[in-house]
Structures are given as C-alpha cells and as structure tokens.
Amino acid sequence: MDAVRISDDTKVQLKAVSSKVHPHEVEIAQLFSSPPHIGHPRNHCIPILDVLSDPEDPDGKIIVMPMLVRFREPGFETVGEVIACWRQIFEGIHYMHENFVAHRDCGSNNIMQDPTNLYPDGFHPVRTWMAASYKGFARYITRTECWPRWAAR
Numbered sequence: 001m002d003a004v005r006i007s008d009d010t011k012v013q014l015k016a017v018s019s020k021v022h023p024h025e026v027e028i029a030q031l032f033s034s035p036p037h038i039g040h041p042r043n044h045c046i047p048i049l050d051v052l053s054d055p056e057d058p059d060g061k062i063i064v065m066p067m068l069v070r071f072r073e074p075g076f077e078t079v080g081e082v083i084a085c086w087r088q089i090f091e092g093i094h095y096m097h098e099n100f101v102a103h104r105d106c107g108s109n110n111i112m113q114d115p116t117n118l119y120p121d122g123f124h125p126v127r128t129w130m131a132a133s134y135k136g137f138a139r140y141i142t143r144t145e146c147w148p149r150w151a152a153r
Helices: 027-031 079-098
Strands: 002-005 010-018 050-053 060-064 111-113 151-152
Touching: 050 151, 079 151
Parallel strands: none
Antiparallel strands: 002 010, 010 060, 050 060, 111 151
C-alpha cells in the first residue's frame, strides 16, 4: 500500500507483516537499517523508515519503507544496465550472507529499485508506467543516465 509521510511529504510503501508467519522479518530489516549497515555501500536492503503496530492484529506489524518500483520497470535498454542491476543484486546478497542472513525469497517480486532519478516527474504507485495523475504515461530516463540503486525487500 502506498502512503505519504506527513513530516516531509515523502512517498512511502507500507508492508503488513505477521510475526507468526515471518517471526524475524522486522528484526532483520531493522538490523540492516541501522549502523553500521545502513551506510555500507554493499548493503542493498531496503531501508526501514518506521515500524508500526497493527491496531487490528496483536501479532501484526506495518513496515514503512521508501516508495520503490520493481527492478524490471521500465524495461532495460542496454546490456550494461542489466549487468549493473545483477551486480548490485549479487553484491547485496553477498553482504547479507557475510552478516549471517539468508534472504530465502529472492524472487523478482522482492527485487526493487529506487525510482527517484528514474522517474523525474513521479509515477502512479500501482501502475508505474502511468503518470502520478493517471493522465498519460510516466516520463522516465534510462538507467544509463541515472544509475538507480537496486534493493531487496
């Protein structure tokens, strides 16, 4: 679910997590979102901005993270863009393993990229190929021009 952080108008995503189903997800996410990991250049884990309690579920948490887009949107235009993407994915997984954490669900739905420079005018949070207003297509620049950072969630 998308939302906006009131303090600075930052677009964020909310992810509901059940501690019964995923008992360590919040703890691991917070580990990689705190020093010394948060500033490490090989850490490609999505930074956690906040963790809220689910008011309707005592075992539920709501993770607040930056608004990201799937790694393959928009489509890759050069071989170099694909290589840069996979280099960051492997670098991030290696960094997690060095810190004794296995991702265990590194599928395409969990590989995201920072769209800040990629979509200079913004985009619709659900249909990322559309403009934020949903009036026309979202304008984007190539990854070669902006070199986005990829992350795992």
